Amino acid sequence: MKTLLVYPPFHRLHGLKNRFFPIGLGYLAGALRDAGQEVAIYNGENFDDDEPLSESRNHTDTFTHFQAYQDALDNPNHYVWEEVRQVIRQYQPDLVGITTKSCMVPAAQIISRIAKEVNSDRPVIWGGPHASICPDETINFDHVDFVARHEGEQTIVEFAEMLESGRRSWGDIDGLVWRDASRKVVHNKLRANLPDINAIPFPDRTADLFPSRYQPDHYGVMFTSRGCPWPCTFCDSRGVWTRQIRYRTPENIAAEMRHIHDDLGVRDFYFWDDTFTPYRKHAVKVFDRMIAEFPEKGQPITWQATTRCDCVDDELAELMKRSGCRLLTYGVETGSPAMMEILRKGITHDKVFYAQNVMRKAGMPWHAFFMIGFPDDRPETIAETMALIRQLECRAVGISIFTPYPGLEIYERAKQYGLITEPIEWRYFSHQSPRNHFVRDIPREEFHRIAAACLKEADAFNQRRHRIDRLRYLVANPRLIPGQLGRMFKARTQSARKPARRPAGATTAVVRKPTRPPVPDFAHPPVQSPEAASLTRGIRLTPARADRAPDQGSNK
Numbered sequence: 249m250k251t252l253l254v255y256p257p258f259h260r261l262h263g264l265k266n267r268f269f270p271i272g273l274g275y276l277a278g279a280l281r282d283a284g285q286e287v288a289i290y291n292g293e294n295f296d297d298d299e300p301l302s303e304s305r306n307h308t309d310t311f312t313h314f315q316a317y318q319d320a321l322d323n324p325n326h327y328v329w330e331e332v333r334q335v336i337r338q339y340q341p342d343l344v345g346i347t348t349k350s351c352m353v354p355a356a357q358i359i360s361r362i363a364k365e366v367n368s369d370r371p372v373i374w375g376g377p378h379a380s381i382c383p384d385e386t387i388n389f390d391h392v393d394f395v396a397r398h399e400g401e402q403t404i405v406e407f408a409e410m411l412e413s414g415r416r417s418w419g420d421i422d423g424l425v426w427r428d429a430s431r432k433v434v435h436n437k438l439r440a441n442l443p444d445i446n447a448i449p450f451p452d453r454t455a456d457l458f459p460s461r462y463q464p465d466h467y468g469v470m471f472t473s474r475g476c477p478w479p480c481t482f483c484d485s486r487g488v489w490t491r492q493i494r495y496r497t498p499e500n501i502a503a504e505m506r507h508i509h510d511d512l513g514v515r516d517f518y519f520w521d522d523t524f525t526p527y528r529k530h531a532v533k534v535f536d537r538m539i540a541e542f543p544e545k546g547q548p549i550t551w552q553a554t555t556r557c558d559c560v561d562d563e564l565a566e567l568m569k570r571s572g573c574r575l576l577t578y579g580v581e582t583g584s585p586a587m588m589e590i591l592r593k594g595i596t597h598d599k600v601f602y603a604q605n606v607m608r609k610a611g612m613p614w615h616a617f618f619m620i621g622f623p624d625d626r627p628e629t630i631a632e633t634m635a636l637i638r639q640l641e642c643r644a645v646g647i648s649i650f651t652p653y654p655g656l657e658i659y660e661r662a663k664q665y666g667l668i669t670e671p672i673e674w675r676y677f678s679h680q681s682p683r684n685h686f687v688r689d690i691p692r693e694e695f696h697r698i699a700a701a702c703l704k705e706a707d708a709f710n711q712r713r714h715r716i717d718r719l720r721y722l723v724a725n726p727r728l729i730p731g732q733l734g735r736m737f738k739a740r741t742q743s744a745r746k747p748a749r750r751p752a753g754a755t756t757a758v759v760r761k762p763t764r765p766p767v768p769d770f771a772h773p774p775v776q777s778p779e780a781a782s783l784t785r786g787i788r789l790t791p792a793r794a795d796r797a798p799d800q801g802s803n804k
């Protein structure tokens with residue numbers, strides 16, 4: 249019984265790079281492998297180094313590449329879809345499992361269609377945040393046979409085993425949504441969270457079909473906990489995990505770090521926990537264990553994570569630094585006290601400056617994430633956010649255009665204000681969409697003008713800070729200089745190997761002309777022509793598990 253787990257492409261369809269190991273699928277693969285099942289991961293977001301993709305260097309890259317994304321969705325011969333076809337044909341899975349965030353829905357639909365084109369009798373099952381939060385919509389999509397909600401390890405194993413056994417008692421699998429013989433949608437009992445997450449097998453990072461697309465540190469993604477106890481109205485963490493937080497033991501965390509350090513060569517770890525240090529006592533034990541496992545003088549490692557401004561202090565920061573922390577990211581969200589109330593994030597400006605002070609004393613770089621465009625935002629509240637940003641000493645800020653995802657309190661608020669039309673057209677609905685406008689009191693055009701100015705200012709802020717802070721940090725941490733030089737050298741050689749821009753007049757592949765209205769002018773001028781980013785090109789499957797596929801495109 250072979251299961252193919254698919255991470256749908258998103259940035260890659262925009263013509264942009266976004267490389268990481270899809271750890272959620274890694275967990276599912278680990279569970280299936282431990283249950284004796286054959287499994288492979290196809291990460292549709294990952295890419296070969298010679299693909300014509302640009303680095304995402306500033307806030308507006310995804311907006312300027314938005315048309316390329318739309319074209320890719322409309323072009324059945326786009327090279328990524330050709331790749332998907334070839335992977336499914338060659339791997340011949342008995343089951344295709346697709347993970348979905350809301351922004352990936354259109355790509356996941358195309359992948360499901362391709363899976364059915366190749367083998368119409370093999371089931372397609374969706375899981376992940378979107379499927380968990382919008383199960384009814386999902387089960388009604390064409391080519392989706394089953395939906396798995398919330399924690400997926402047990403569900404996928406039980407599902408694969410039942411499929412293999414020929415039994416069809418789908419009602420016995422918790423967390424499953426399916427159709428009975430009369431096509432009626434059945435929602436099984438919700439899957440309860442596993443009580444002990446230490447018992448979950450480590451993610452199988454070797455299941456990826458394209459290992460040559462990763463560098464060792466791309467496998468360094470980890471989780472030390474699941475869930476987040478805070479009630480923020482804009483965050484879907486609880487839609488995936490509920491508000492219960494479950495921790496791994498320091499020993500279990502260190503064992504996974506040791507495994508990927510020794511077996512895969514990971515030196516730089518990325519903890520993707522919703523909030524990395526919510527429980528101080530536990531965090532101290534984790535850092536102590538990390539220091540014992542990877543002593544600074546013997547086997548130095550580095551890591552980064554995301555946390556809250558009220559979850560750090562001087563002593564903790566010192567410990568983090570000793571255990572290898574090279575960057576902390578804080579979700580500050582807004583500079584407006586009124587918006588902060590609505591977001592129920594529970595932090596104040598005081599806390600932000602407190603965290604800034606902690607970081608300054610520890611000499612540790614940090615980033616701050618913000619959003620603008622909340623349903624109740626006004627020009628003055630957005631100005632408050634920009635004013636706060638100007639006072640920050642962080643190395644970089646990230647500003648997202650707020651997007652309300654279903655299942656959230658703030659989604660209902662936006663709906664009440666008449667800012668959301670259902671059913672949602674997911675291809676236009678994401679943080680990366682220049683059409684985003686979920687603000688009641690600022691007309692669309694004016695909001696886009698304000699947002700473009702904010703993003704431009706944030707880009708300028710980041711460029712300035714990045715240069716200064718990197719220099720400062722390296723002077724304070726000379727042991728990191730060789731690694732930094734290595735990364736710079738690698739980045740240079742990679743960009744030197746980047747394919748040249750398409751010469752004018754070169755043969756173009758078939759890209760169906762868009763019939764949609766033009767995208768509003770939200771961003772700076774494009775850095776790369778959208779057409780160039782969406783051209784069909786030859787795909788080369790690495791010979792690791794799939795045979796080399798014939799070249800398809802003409803832009804070689």
Ligand code: B12
Nearest residue numbers: 258272345347349350375376396399400483484520653679
């Ligand atoms: C780390 C993270 C990221 C990382 C990595 C993304 C990744 N690899 O998936 C980065 C920074 C790149 C990222 C980007 C974005 N993210 Co994010 N991210 C997260 C975070 C914190 C953890 C995700 C994760 O890996 N969890 C751990 C694994 C184990 O869980 P999992 O993947 O959900 O898988 C489990 C189950 O869902 C299920 N499952 C999943 N897939 C499948 C498939 C099948 C077949 C089955 C049976 C089960 C199953 O089983 C798994 C194991 O139990 C979540 C918050 C959260 N708590 O989920 C937000 C979250 C998923 N992200 C979110 C968003 C909005 C985004 C962005 C759109 C934000 C933006 N500004 O652009 C982008 C999307 C870009 C992209 N192409 O992914 C939202 C999604 C909301 C939604 N309705 O879609 C979340 C929920 C946070 C939030 N803001 O509310 N994100």
Ligand code: SF4
Nearest residue numbers: 476478480483485522
């Ligand atoms: S603290 Fe962060 S992860 Fe937790 S609910 Fe709030 S925004 Fe989500």
